Amino acid sequence: MSKPLAIVAVGGNALITDDKHNSIPDQYLSVIESVSHIAEMIEAGWDLVVTHGNGPQVGFILRRSELAKQEVAPVPLDYAVGDTQGAIGYMFQKALNNELQRRGMNKPVVTIVTQTLVSADDRAFNNPSKPIGAFFDEATARQRQQELNWTVMEDAGRGWRRTVASPMPQEIIEHHVIASLLAQGCVVIACGGGGIPVVRDAKGQLTGVEAVIDKDLASALLAQQLEADLLLIPTGVKQVAVNFGQPDQRWLSNLTMAEAQELIDQQQFGAGSMLPKVEAIMGFIAYNQQHGKTGRGLITSPEAIRDALEHKTGTWITP
């Protein structure tokens, strides 16, 4: 009997504990911490694809490129996404290799440069809404907007950031390769930063485009294409809450699709924080409902994954 398959989608922000700890070695320490929980799932019998965000990191690459523009040619955004797939994938690959070896598990780990198909007509290209890079105060963000032609926005109460276009993912181009590697017993790291956004012309040729895809949406699409049993989105809290941060805050163990939609309509989930996670999982569940599949969705913190899989905590989203 084949093992159950989980897609685990780790956020790029989760690798950066605060703005004083955003160096590559600091990020690697965060990766080491998160892979210990991921390795527990592998030990418990799951096949795994680890996907990851790249919001802060891709912004850092663009900023380095901007600062060095007198000396070296700039990095186009699709290549910057590719750069983050390599660098963050390397962190997860190395840390997972070491953690599995420490646990006596001989399992290959591999990172796949992943392209994600988007539509050239996606209206997101006219409305840059994906925050990337560092957080600033409003005055600094506005200054960069004027001087460097950035688009900027306030990000979920945490500060101001640069924004780029974030079109809807339509297809994970390499999903058959990922499935084949899973069948060979590999742990696969894929869809980094939501995948490198590409468009396909009438002759089937792919061209990279300047955007950053939401990693939760790309992970949900990959979960559909691989017919995964679980889409797991680790985040900063053990459970989703209603009235988050208020005296009447209430943690949720289970959310049906109808309940989740009602809470979205009540604007209970923050744009750019819990909302995209809930919506991504709802998209996965809706696809499963339409196609007679049973895959489920779970939101919890990395350290609570084991308990959440035993339904002791976490928020499960179900039909």
Ligand SMILES: NC(=O)OP(=O)(O)O
């Ligand atoms: N690409 C992406 O969604 O990255 P973050 O999760 O880091 O924002």
